[in-house]
Amino acid sequence: MSTASTATTTATTPAAPAVGSKQYSLAVLHGDGIGPEIVPASVKILDAAVAAAGATPIAWTELPLGRSAIDEYGEHTPTKTLDALDEVDGWLLGPHDSAAYPEPYRSQLNPSGTIRKHFGLFANIRPAKAFRGGNAIVEGTDLVIVRENTEGFYADRNTFAGTGEMMPTPDVAIMHGIITRAATERIAHEAFQLARTRDKRVTIVHKANVLKMTTGLFRDVCREVGKQYPDVAINDFHIDAATVHLVRRADKFDVIVTENMFGDILSDLAGEVAGSLGIAPSINSSATHAMAQASHGSAPDIAGRDIANPIAMILSSAMLLRWLAAKFDDEKIARAADIVEAAVDLTVAEGATTPDMGGTSSCSGFADAVVAATARV
Ligand SMILES: NC(=O)C1=CN([C@@H]2O[C@H](COP(=O)(O)OP(=O)(O)OC[C@H]3O[C@@H](n4cnc5c(N)ncnc54)[C@H](O)[C@@H]3O)[C@@H](O)[C@H]2O)C=CC1
Numbered sequence: 155m156s157t158a159s160t161a162t163t164t165a166t167t168p169a170a171p172a173v174g175s176k177q178y179s180l181a182v183l184h185g186d187g188i189g190p191e192i193v194p195a196s197v198k199i200l201d202a203a204v205a206a207a208g209a210t211p212i213a214w215t216e217l218p219l220g221r222s223a224i225d226e227y228g229e230h231t232p233t234k235t236l237d238a239l240d241e242v243d244g245w246l247l248g249p250h251d252s253a254a255y256p257e258p259y260r261s262q263l264n265p266s267g268t269i270r271k272h273f274g275l276f277a278n279i280r281p282a283k284a285f286r287g288g289n290a291i292v293e294g295t296d297l298v299i300v301r302e303n304t305e306g307f308y309a310d311r312n313t314f315a316g317t318g319e320m321m322p323t324p325d326v327a328i329m330h331g332i333i334t335r336a337a338t339e340r341i342a343h344e345a346f347q348l349a350r351t352r353d354k355r356v357t358i359v360h361k362a363n364v365l366k367m368t369t370g371l372f373r374d375v376c377r378e379v380g381k382q383y384p385d386v387a388i389n390d391f392h393i394d395a396a397t398v399h400l401v402r403r404a405d406k407f408d409v410i411v412t413e414n415m416f417g418d419i420l421s422d423l424a425g426e427v428a429g430s431l432g433i434a435p436s437i438n439s440s441a442t443h444a445m446a447q448a449s450h451g452s453a454p455d456i457a458g459r460d461i462a463n464p465i466a467m468i469l470s471s472a473m474l475l476r477w478l479a480a481k482f483d484d485e486k487i488a489r490a491a492d493i494v495e496a497a498v499d500l501t502v503a504e505g506a507t508t509p510d511m512g513g514t515s516s517c518s519g520f521a522d523a524v525v526a527a528t529a530r531v
Pocket residue numbers: 188248249250251252253254266431432433447448449450451452453454455456461462463464466510
């Protein structure tokens with residue numbers, strides 16, 4: 155069950171009127187590669203957990219995205235998908251294999267970036283938590299990376315500010331990064347408020363010894379915001395040193411706040427240190443919209459073989475339930491999130507893991523075991 159030390163709900167979760175359990179309308183976008191394996195697995199488990207919690211069944215809508223949408227609609231993220239997403243309470247996004255799309259799609263902003271930008275999903279919350287008996291490199295890892303999702307070195311790909319990459323000649327490529335006080339303050343408040351629900355420690359990750367203006371501003375603004383949270387301890391590391399500490403001492407971190415690209419890379423590392431990239435969940439959110447999305451990609455090397463680990467997508471979906479529970483003050487949907495997490499815990503503890511965690515379960519077999527476990531937690 156969820157405890158204060160493992161909380162992942164953040165300040166983007168808006169206060170809301172107490173309205174009790176309602177029927178949630180959620181969209182699913184399967185994506186590419188292992189997406190059509192891990193997303194349906196998560197839907198099945200959410201349905202079971204919602205039933206076990208006595209909440210109203212979720213109303214699901216499937217929407218086109220990715221390679222199949224290119225083939226059918228000539229767009230990887232069709233306008234009709236974006237319009238439909240605006241009508242639902244939240245959604246599950248499977249990974250996309252955008253690096254393998256044909257041109258011109260490969261050179262466009264990818265589906266995640268398109269959706270993050272369209273809905274202003276500025277906070278990317280990425281927990282890394284080791285399971286008991288779960289193949290962790292560092293036992294006891296239980297941290298959350300709070301990744302700024304709109305700026306940094308992914309600027310043109312993901313930002314509202316619009317600098318980014320350019321090629322003045324075919325032999326020269328230039329990359330701009332952007333860090334603003336406003337976006338940094340916003341994400342820093344997310345991190346400090348989250349830390350208050352956990353172990354009250356925030357680590358700022360930057361590269362201010364080299365990228366002095368950009369990541370130096372990020373560090374300094376985070377420190378300034380931290381003064382408003384005197385009960386939260388602050389330290390900071392350069393990104394290169396942070397990777398070293400993470401590999402050896404991941405169990406010593408609580409909340410890490412960092413810019414976009416560092417957060418992307420660090421969260422893959424943290425997931426693997428906690429047991430596997432395949433267990434690393436995330437939620438992308440603003441005050442009004444939220445998207446559950448595994449931290450990993452479409453894993454084309456294992457796609458179609460029913461061996462992908464669905465845990466990252468399942469736990470991302472549980473994070474979405476928790477976000478909805480806070481938004482609508484809905485105890486039943488919070489209970490459903492607890493059930494999902496406890497059922498995954500139990501299934502892993504009983505040894506039914508996929509090959510990336512050293513087990514022999516299939517993706518679908520693991521999901522079936524979690525569904526069964528929802529009745530035992
Ligand atoms: N959010 C998204 O949709 C993301 C999409 N991508 C895209 O995914 C494609 C492949 O990218 P890669 O760099 O190979 O990264 P990747 O994350 O897809 O795979 C890296 C390694 O981790 C393994 N892996 C990933 N998820 C797993 C899971 N659930 N269970 C077991 N093993 C898992 C893969 O088999 C692979 O060996 C590219 O087109 C890339 O652009 C990459 C990252 C995020």
